Amino acid sequence: MSATIIDGKQLAQKKGEMIKTALERLKTQGITPGLAVMLVGEDPASETYVRNKQRACERMGIHSRLIRLPTTATEQHLLDHVVQLNEDPHIDGILVQLPLPVHISTETVIRAISPEKDVDCFHPLNVGKMILGETGFLPCTPHGILVMLKEIGVTLSGKHVVVVGRSHIVGKPVGQLLLNEDATVTYCHSRTENLSSFTKQADILIVAVGRANLITEADVKEGAIVIDVGMNRVNNKLVGDVEFASVRDKAAFLTPVPGGVGPMTITMLLENTVYAATKARAVMA
Numbered sequence: 261m262s263a264t265i266i267d268g269k270q271l272a273q274k275k276g277e278m279i280k281t282a283l284e285r286l287k288t289q290g291i292t293p294g295l296a297v298m299l300v301g302e303d304p305a306s307e308t309y310v311r312n313k314q315r316a317c318e319r320m321g322i323h324s325r326l327i328r329l330p331t332t333a334t335e336q337h338l339l340d341h342v343v344q345l346n347e348d349p350h351i352d353g354i355l356v357q358l359p360l361p362v363h364i365s366t367e368t369v370i371r372a373i374s375p376e377k378d379v380d381c382f383h384p385l386n387v388g389k390m391i392l393g394e395t396g397f398l399p400c401t402p403h404g405i406l407v408m409l410k411e412i413g414v415t416l417s418g419k420h421v422v423v424v425g426r427s428h429i430v431g432k433p434v435g436q437l438l439l440n441e442d443a444t445v446t447y448c449h450s451r452t453e454n455l456s457s458f459t460k461q462a463d464i465l466i467v468a469v470g471r472a473n474l475i476t477e478a479d480v481k482e483g484a485i486v487i488d489v490g491m492n493r494v495n496n497k498l499v500g501d502v503e504f505a506s507v508r509d510k511a512a513f514l515t516p517v518p519g520g521v522g523p524m525t526i527t528m529l530l531e532n533t534v535y536a537a538t539k540a541r542a543v544m545a
């Protein structure tokens with residue numbers, strides 16, 4: 261069997277059209293949602309991601325503002341900017357690109373972002389609401405994955421989802437989102453013993469570790485759905501955490517890297533920005 265490749269780029273475009281319609285409606289009410297992105301330092305991967313986010317905003321007609329700070333910026337300096345953005349009526353969403361330099365506390369900076377403008381859904385208040393299944397922001401990458409799974413029409417209720425990785429940005433929240441969809445969720449991570457014995461049980465395998473080719477065909481059940489969240493640069497080429505060529509012959513569905521989860525992440529960020537704007541300005545999108 262050769263897996264159906266889930267085209268994240270195409271799906272992101274399709275969802276993008278819907279967001280565009282909402283934006284046009286907002287425009288007629290004189291509203292242009294605004295997103296502020298803060299980038300500290302010069303990490304080349306972060307530069308690429310931020311550029312992609314900005315381009316997406318431009319394409320959609322979302323006002324975007326990039327705030328660049330040098331690696332040497334102090335935590336207070338960053339916090340001052342966050343406070344300013346919290347109060348800025350033109351800004352509906354604030355995203356602080358991670359990772360931050362080690363001398364800055366990520367936790368402190370994220371807590372400083374107004375929960376109403378937290379389009380990443382990283383603030384503890386929004387994380388809590390998400391876990392409780394309350395309405396509000398959903399984290400971008402996990403939400404993008406959920407949308408992909410819904411698009412292929414899989415029933416999530418009762419399915420065994422195995423998540424490899426427990427980061428605050430992908431692993432932990434994606435498991436919680438799928439738990440809310442009545443999936444049975446197993447978390448694996450760097451300390452898991454006999455990883456393969458778990459991954460082979462997965463109906464849906466989500467890999468978000470950051471290690472090229474960690475998962476091979478031997479780790480996957482025949483007919484599984486495999487979602488690859490990895491972004492690894494190997495010999496100047498972007499590859500995921502899943503060995504694409506071999507897993508493709510065993511899985512029923514597989515997401516590519518690039519062109520899978522990445523583009524969906526950006527589209528969900530735009531959706532959150534529009535959501536923030538409609539909430540803040542008490543209008544219907």
Ligand SMILES: Nc1nc(=O)c2c([nH]1)NC[C@@H]1CN(c3ccc(C(=O)N[C@@H](CCC(=O)O)C(=O)O)cc3)C=[N+]21
Nearest residue numbers: 308309312355356357358359380518519520522523525
């Ligand atoms: N506060 C914060 N929010 C984030 O959402 C966030 C972050 N920090 N730090 C880093 C990760 C990573 N991330 C990606 C987004 C898009 C692509 C993406 O568009 N990828 C393209 C390829 C990009 C390329 O060519 O390098 C693709 O997969 O097709 C990748 C990775 C968001 N993150």
